[in-house]
Amino acid sequence: MKTFLIRHFALAAMLFSSAVAMAQKYTISGTIKDKNNGEFMIGAAVQIAENPAAGAITNEYGFYSLSMPEGEYTILCSYAGFDQQQKSVTLNKNIRLDWLLDTPRTNALDEVVVGSVKKDKNLSQAQMGIETLNIKKIEKLPVLFGEKDVMKTIQLLPGIKSNGEGSSGFSVRGGAADQNLILLDEAPVYNASHLLGFFSTFNSDALKDASIIKGNSPSQYGGRLSSVMDVKMKDGNNQDYNVTGGIGLISSRLSVEGPIQKDKSSFIISGRRTYADLFLRGSEDFKDSKLYFYDLNIKANYQINSNNRIYLSGYFGRDVLGLGSTFGTDWGNTTATLRWNSILSRQLFSNTSLIYSNYDYKLNFESAGSNLGLNSQIKDYNLKQDFSWFASSKHSLRFGLQSIYHGITPSKSSGTSVDSYPKKTRYSWENALYINDDFKASEQLTLNYGLRLSAFTIIGGDTYNIYQNGELTGSRDLEKGTLGKTYLNLEPRLTANYRIDELSSVKAGYSRNTQNLHLLSNSSSGSPSDQWIGSSYTVKPEIADQFSVGYSRNFSDNNYEINTEVYYKDMQNQIDYKNGAEITFDAGKDVESELLFGKGRAYGVELIAKKKSGKLTGWVSYTLSKTERKIDGINNDKWYNTRLDKTHDLSVVATYTLNPKWSLSGLFVYSTGNAVTFPTGKYELNGQTVFQYSSRNADRMPDYHRMDLSATYEPNKKKRFHGSWTFGLYNVYGRENAYTITFEDNPDKPGTTRAMQTSLFRWVPNVTYNFKF
């Protein structure tokens, strides 16, 4: 291990050193903002007219930096949907150039753009497996109950599979739900779903940008195997006050944003609440019931001077379900991020963040005078220091460190019930050092490569039992304040892009990701009571190695784009419950004794074709894939399909602008049914019919397909107050997609059995009214 580490670091140091020694050059740096609201723009492009190959893209804080030899240049600044600007400069010293981009006067904003900026960005950037969603541009797509949801839109992209009908949960390239790192303003969100997964915790009104990286993330990201979903909240308009809101069938939303001090500071407060329960309270039967969720996003920022800015953002969300005093459950996330952006020099940008994240779950059940309860919690304190160093026109580096202190409280009894094996909160410390270089090696070749060293340390204060195949083989009593085992992992990452010609490029990548927090779930769809555990003496870090190659080609002035990627992923130390595991109320003495470990593999081909401009925009995405697991103690120790191993997965998404007031959107999805286990026989036990099973997940649910349509009407766009109506219909042709299939004795024909299919959501209409002033 040690020599492996040294060798890799030496190699990295050698590569990076070439970035430093360069000829005399000067730097152009600055920020790019949206003139209308003062928001920093992510991924806006700065290019040199005289040398189209040179250019820079703003980072997630709107900062760019570009080095060029001395000379006269015309500099262009652009962002999709905004007017391009240009400035002439004489470069004989380092200069600062800030931009304010404005939207065009005409109503030309009716295109759906997936990805942004330079129209041929897909051909020039080394990054692979990345998809960016501009929140504004996805809002016309039809969605269940009219609730815009980035997590559902993301499922329409290749390699990303829905967890089930109407679910906001997703799986990336064969990964489990907990293998997606979901960040909201850098804070990890441990349960990104509301109401059993039908809604996500992300209120689109408060969001600025969302991107997802499918396993090939640069080294500043880590801690999960499959993907990084990076969601950023709006900063708040520092020019003018705005109120936006929406009234829908399920929930209403309201956001207020505006300057605290014009040009210097701003805030945004955005809330959402469902109100099904308010109607139900009117009915006698449900008057004691509670069923709602809410989200509250708050953010403020203050510009100290042209080089320093601080941000404070917070999210609070909660689900509450209850029936009088008999039954109640609630769960939710709280996150807070304090961030300091600083332009240290023309080439060095620093971002320091302090992050707090909390997820907790409670369940209460009152019966016959007793009060049985369960609760669990995960609480993080997180420090991140990140530097972007625009070393030269060829190299831009990211390096930094991340340190997280986790406190994880496992499912514990509360109320009048008492755990027979008292459970303690377990603490751990997760650290990472990383360095990453985006290297333009030549006109054709760009490389993005880096290393991440991750360390996970168990902090004392509990007794750790050691199990092998569920049998206790030893135990470690760790005193409070002492450090236990540390798992060290070195994660190399590399992606390369070779531009074949003006219109096409090939890509290749390899990355290793590790994961030290694991979500234990025994249901196939996930439930709020699923619990997180950290790596321990029994549970080893999960490791994934992903290899991928891709090809991109653009057509007719970059208006059409085709991307394809092939991947192979190998996963180690995967976790599952053993058959008949003691969970929830009988949580056993130690959940770790109920676990089994094994490996996984996933491979596939992903294809996406997009039309990016014109009256008709949209995309077609298709994935052909296979995902399997092999866990000792399950399926006779043989490989089996994972539940979301959907061989074929197709999405067609289109938006058509009829005229400036009306636009129509539609989508069609088709996928192979989930891999499931159906009976292969039946027998009698205690006088009841019991079904017999053989291979795990060897059967298939019926194919899933559905079409959704929506229409958006936006009158009076030019007035200060503007409202819009969205009408939608989910599952237009009323396909009865199987949600579950169960087997039972046939009551109509005693002495026989039958299969019953349950479907949800046929022809679900929605109307939403959105306004802004």
Added chain:
Amino acid sequence: MKNILFILFCAFLFSSCEKEIDLQLDDKSGTIVIEGNITDQQGPYYVRITRSVAFTEDNQYPAITDAVVTISDNTGQSETLQYEGDGRYKTSSLVSSPGNTYTLNVLIDGVNYSAQSTMPSPVTLDGLIQDSITIAGETTYNILPVYTDPSFLGNRYLFILTIDGKTDKTLQVFSDNINNGMVNQRTIMPSLDDDDEIVPGDIINVEMQCIDQNIYTYYSALIQISGGGGPGGSVTPANPPSNINNGALGYFSAHTTASKSMVIQ
């Protein structure tokens, strides 16, 4: 628990639709099924041996009539059981006692299936208390079995509910991983099928068995696979981990038993 959540949710928001469907299911049946029980009550005790059949067939399970079935224990008792009919084999002299470990051997066509089970100490069932919750105007009755868990850890219980003489589909298992040594606080919920609902006037019988850990694991898994769908489907089903070897389905349980009855008011 999850079922309640699910029903609540559906009641509030959706009208889901259910229909019978035709599926092409694999047939891998014909497996030996053994169901053996020894209780702390006086014998005879029975072992029933059948075979599984294909899903599409009628619920008629072929009996194994020519097996050699023996039960022995750690005190030196041993007995070969006599075939009685309908796949059932019967003891005649075996005397059971809590604390003893019993070994079952079944020889069928040259293959020997064996299992062991230890009979736990009995726990007294003091009585039953009815409890009810009202969801959407409908009252569901739950039964609280009153007993005091012994102070040592490791007690496992199986509850079988009978409503007006009809055995309820829902079995329930409790462990003392919570509330060790305390008076029980957990109620038994009947299955959610409409026709099995408890209504006032029903005669309820609850059988409480004290079972060993392997049998507890077996029933936990059996309950998980026989539960309803739940949101997005419940656990991936598999055959419950049997304490019988060589791939036989079923179980061999040495347990104590106690019953109480009550009339729902």
